Amino acid sequence: THVVAQPCFGCKYTDCVVVCPVECFYEGEKMLYIHPEECIDCEACVPECPVEAIFHEDNVPDEWSEYTQMNADEAEKCEVITEKKEPLADE
């Protein structure tokens, strides 16, 4: 699976959700999460994120390692997001 990490926090550019073929992004208040059982590792979202927040689970930087479990836990609690919206960050 892929994981949304710290750079997404407070940004939520949502460019990633538009290209996801399996609609596996879920929207938290401050960031998005990927559902690990839905992500097919197509990597389409990785280059779309302006802040490079998305990593393969094997390549999550050590400082953000807790985000892997956080994505799994939070995706379960959040609503799916499939359309781009206004980001939290100024562009």
Ligand code: F3S
């Ligand atoms: Fe977040 Fe990047 Fe998507 S900032 S919402 S992971 S495009």
